[in-house]
Amino acid sequence: MSKPMETPGAQNMRRSLQVLRVLGAHHEEGLAVNEVVALTQLERSTAHRLLTCLVEEQFAERDAATRRYRLGLEAMRLGFASLKRAPLLASYQPVLQRLARISEDTVFLLARQGDYTVCLAREDGAFPVKIFSTRVGDIRPLGIGVGGLAMLSGAPDDEIARIRTQHAPAFDAAGLTPSQISKVIARTRRTGYAELVDTVTQGVGGVGAVIPTTGAPFAAISIAAIKPRMGAARRAELGQLLVSTLNGGG
Template sequence: MDISSKGGTQSIRRVLHMLRLLAQHEASGLSLQEITSFSGLERSTAHRIITCLAAENFARKDTESKRYYLGIDAMQIGFSAMQRVPIADTLRPLAKRLCRLSEDTVFLVVQQGDYALCLLREHGDFPVRIFTIDAGEKRLMGIGAGGLALIADYSNEAIAKIYARHAVEYEQAGLPLDCLLQKVRHTRQQGFSEIVDGITPGVSGVGYSFSISKITKVAISFGAISQRLDAARRQTMGKLLAEECLAWVRAM
C-alpha cells in the first residue's frame, strides 16, 4: 500500500494501515518505535494516529509494557464480519472439491496470533477418517501440516521469537527449534508442508498456506494414514493442493 499517496483518503489509508499492523502483530504487540518504523510515518504522525485509535477503543496500550494491541471495538467489527461471512463458509466449496479429488480428510486453519485455529474439517470417501483436530480447536503454528505451512512464511528470526514465547509447549509436542526450522526449510524448498507421523502416530499430512486478505492467512491440508500418504503420494497431493489453492486465489 502506498500510504504516502496524496488526496482526501490519505488519512484514512494511514489509519487502516496502522490497524493492519496491529492485527499482524497482535500476539506480541507493537511499541511506538516499531509502529513508526513499520508504517513509514513520522513519529509525531504515528503517535497522533495510535493515540486517537486508543481513545476510540480501536487500539489498546498495555500500561506495563507500553505496547499497543487491537482494541475492543476493532475486534468487535471483526467478530461481526465473521458472523456474516465466515471464512469457513467462503472456503467450504474449495475444501469439498479437495475432498472429492483426494478422497482424504481436508482441514482448514486460519492464523490466530501464534496459533493455527481449525475452522473446518471435511471427510472424503476413504474409509479411514482422520480426527487429529476439530473445528474450534487450535495448535501452535508449526505443529500439524496446516500450521507448518503458515509458520514457514515467517523469517527464521521471527520463528525463533514465536518459539521462545511457547518453548514448553513446543518441547512437549516433541518439536525442538532446530527440528522446526529444518521442517520450515523443507516446506519453503518444495512449496508445501509435510508432516509424517506427527501429532498422531501413523497419520501424515501435507499443507499449503495462502492469503485471503491483506491481513488474513489460512492453510488447507490433507490428512491420511501414513501407509496411504507415502512419500510419492505426498508429493502428488502437495502439488495438487498448491495448484487448487492458487487457482482459487486467482478466481477471488
C-alpha cells in the first residue's frame, strides 16, 4: 500500500503532534527529553525545541524537580471538550437531574484526567442560592474539591502522596495538609463518600462519591450548597443518597 501524500509545509505540525501523542501515552509517569527522542526518533534539538514550545503554550508541562514532561492543561481542555458528547454525560445526566431535584442544591459531574479533574456538567436545584465556585470546564488538581477527593481516595497511597506533593500549593491553599488529607481519605474510604466544608470556597460545603467502575475511579458526582445547608447530619444524608444512587439502590 502506498503511503498517503503528506500536506506540504506541515512537517513541524506533524512533529508536534507526534510529541503530544507520546506524552499522552506516558502522561502518568511523564517523559524525560531523551525518552521523547527515543520514542519519536526526532533529533534531540528538535524534540527539545518542540517541548519548550508546547510548555510555553501550556499543551505540555515540565516538572521542575524531575525534569519530566507531561500533558498540560490546554491539551486536557481539548480532551475534555470532546467529552461533552461522551456516553458518560449522556448516561448520568438523568442522575444529576434527579439528585438536584431531591437535594434542591447544585450537582456536578466530574471526570479525572491524569492529576486533574474537570467539571463536565452541573445541574442546579430549586434552592435560590446557587454555587458558582465550579463551572463546566473548570479544571482542578485531583483532591481539590469534594468530587476529586472522592476519586483521590480510590488511588493507592503512594499515588496520593505524589499528587499531594506535586500540587502542594493548591492543597495548602485549600487547607488540606498531609495529616488532614490522611484523615479525610480514611473517612472517605470508610463511609464511601467524601465530605468537605470551607476548602475550595469559604462558606460552601459538599459531598461526593465515585461512579462505580471495575478499574481506578475516573468519574464522580458531587452535591454542593452553602454552609448552613451542609451541616454534619445533612452531609451524611446526602452522602448516603449519593452512594445508594450510584450503586443502583436509589
